[in-house]
Amino acid sequence: MSRAEQPSRRSVLTAAVVAAVAGGSAPVSAADTSADAEDPVQTLAPTVDNRAWTAYADWGGGTAQGTRAVAGARPGVVIDAPAGTVEYTDPHTGTTATWEYATWTSPVHRLSVPATEAIASWNAHTPDGTWLQVELQGTYTDATDTPWYVMGRWAAGDQDIKRTSVDDQSDGKSSIWTDTCAIDDPSTGLRLASYRLRLTLYRKPGTTSTPTVWRLGAMGSDVPDRFTVPASTPGLARELIVPPYSQEIHRGQYPEYDNGGEAWCSPTSSQMIIEYWGGRLTPEQLAWVDPSYTDPQVCHAARFTYDHQYEGCGNWPFNAAYAATFQGLQGVVTRLGSLADLETLIAAGIPALTSQSFLSGELTGAGYGTAGHLMTVVGFTADGDVIANDPASPGNEAVRHVYKRREWENIWLRTKRHNADGEVVSGTGGVCYLYFPAHPSPGQLTALAEVGVR
Template sequence: MTSSAPRRTVLAAALAAAAGAATPSAQAADAARTSEASAPAATPQAAARRSKSLVDYHSWTTTTDWHKGRAQGTGITHGARPGIHIVHPVGTLDYKDPHTGRTTTWDYAVWTSPAHSLKVPATEVIASWNAHTPPATWIAVELRGTYSDGGHTPWYVMGRWTAGDGASDIRRTSVDDQKDGRSSVSTDTFAIDAPAGGLRLTSYQLRLTLHRKPGTPLTPTVWRVGAMGSDLPDRFEVPASRPGQVGRELVVPRYSQEIHKGQYPEYDNGGEAWCSPTSSQMIIEYWGRKPTQQQLSWVNPDYADPQVCHAARHTFDYQYEGCGNWPFNAAYAATYRDLQGIVTRLTSLTDLEHLIHAGLPVITSQSFLKTELDGAGYGTAGHLMTVIGFTKNGDIVANDPASPDNAAVRRIYKRRQFENIWLRTKRYDAKGQVKSGSGGVCYLYFPAKPAPTQHRVLAELGIH
């Protein structure tokens, strides 16, 4: 029922060190229309709240943004979704795929962002991206930061991504053992090793390297690249919030991961660990997208909901050996027509209420003991579920994929319990040992052209 979250060992170590020291579906369209009529405009108070936030999400998505970066062999794709692509390679790379053992020669071109100064110096950074990668193409996303003492990190690989896994493709992968003695990368997350000492990351650059087979006109196209930096306080408990915009529930497809138990064990031991791709598939279909029958032809026809199997296969991180890589899930969602996907953090249930009220469901990451979430019936070291609404008294309505069947997926969880297990950064496991919490990590998937109210709510969170 969980992702492979326990393998995020660097994050846990960092927290321990600190302690020691296009056309949406009918229901989505209805949600957009209703929210447009009823959601409030952005307020000065909301802007002030954002300015004091300990989360900074920044992205490059527009023609102006791409012009600001340093292009080495890349050009700008114009149109409704501006992006970058290979115009002329600037070199070749012999890449030995650690997961297939094959060495292949690739042409490449590079785009490097300008430095982004974080609004609040960060202890953690998570990058995410949206790209089209035809067969025999791929991208590498790297991050280099400046420390608060003026030093610099190395270029850290935040992911090597391609949507496919055919004979001509690399295997999408994170990269282990990246560190410089002051910071390190665990799967998808950059973290300061000893935040209690005061060291922070004050700015960062992102570098995109686009690859293709020599002699082919095919090219990756990247439409969005960004990162979320944060400096959250270590806390076992977060302040309780008051219900605000409640009493709304979005109509989101319900899929159970548990009915896939034992299916395709080569992808994270099968469906019992597919909480992340199952949640992703729910939101993708909320927006009216899904794989074609041809894309699903590889799935055993005896299996129900083959699109969940497809999502697991195409989010699988061959190094992490799991489907719970956060940016890989966002990138998978963005392979569907006119969808965007990002990874960020929210700092309150109020933010979540505003998103739901605007017709935007949210995938949240949390970990908890069985006794900490009434009605769940399980405990987990890391689990993704989809928040689809709030009851009239402010409790959470969630599509929880860790359910015995699709009919049981819709759950109501107590507001205070859910708030704490999702937003806290530290927790105790069943043995009483201190472990990390996600600190409000979430996936947001939304159209390339959100409705005006949705655009406004996203902008309040710094998402453009």
């Protein structure tokens, strides 16, 4: 995301929420004593629901049209006998091609937290000549249904189609903002009560190639409007050794992938955690990168997370899907509730990639303000302060930062803030990417379950 304190492309994700707050129409939550006052809030009830389909039994359920479940160490779903053919015109190249397709539709998942937002994520292998589409259909609390919303058209590579989100999807009650399905006016009380996901797998006609999808799910959330969040009590002193990479050394590189520098915080942070888990790119994979560029793997991450509609590398599910292209890794997008959740993960050896926005004076030692920025949390000091690999640093040697716990927790978890002009704008509400082994250890499984991820 952009470091600059200006409206980012993602700032529209919660524009409806912010408009309601600014207009005074948002309800006052029990956890927020004033819709516009920056007062401390009470401990929140659960605000996030995660559901993922990963097991062989999962893929054997749902509704299959031309797909079949496959067993093994990492169960998944593949094309069996195509359900038909379809023409797809790539909006970013103008090329029209015919594709065989097959679909798998999940059972309905009833949200334990009726949601104002839902974000899908997936982990898959798409060999050359294949790609996939993920759609979501929700049912509102008024018992009506959303359309089938496209949450992403994705391939690990970029030779067959251009990886893309889809704009201009709305039914007057909810809309798609890049990678997020959001209720247009949460102040009405309308929520998503349930959803199902539809996966469409594509391949070139006459071939036997197929995508393999190992994980498909979504995170639904209803995070109350808040300028401040409860302060958590420090409970861990530990630091994970995560490679430090600077996005700033890539400034001006590859304009076709948003020009490096401040635009590459998400892929730079993703690459840090991928390499922490042992993910490595081969010289052959990196051969396309200008050999004069330092850390070519960051350039690679930018290219292969790039969303051609969003025109940037900050599509959250695309980053998680990129991480899962590395053998033995999986990735999800979720929201967490406090720094205690991050401590639980760090204690189990799992770093986290977090999204936050702030003014230059709100995070001591950062030296910048941002409308949306990703960094990697790698540990906590004995005093409970946050140790973060912040890619918004002039060089790799400067990436490690220690940020004050209270400041950092608030800028990450709040949903409302004031920008430099004093206007009420949105915060990210605890958005987090988690990358972890395809086969976590018992301790890692416990930690992930404690933060709502399975």
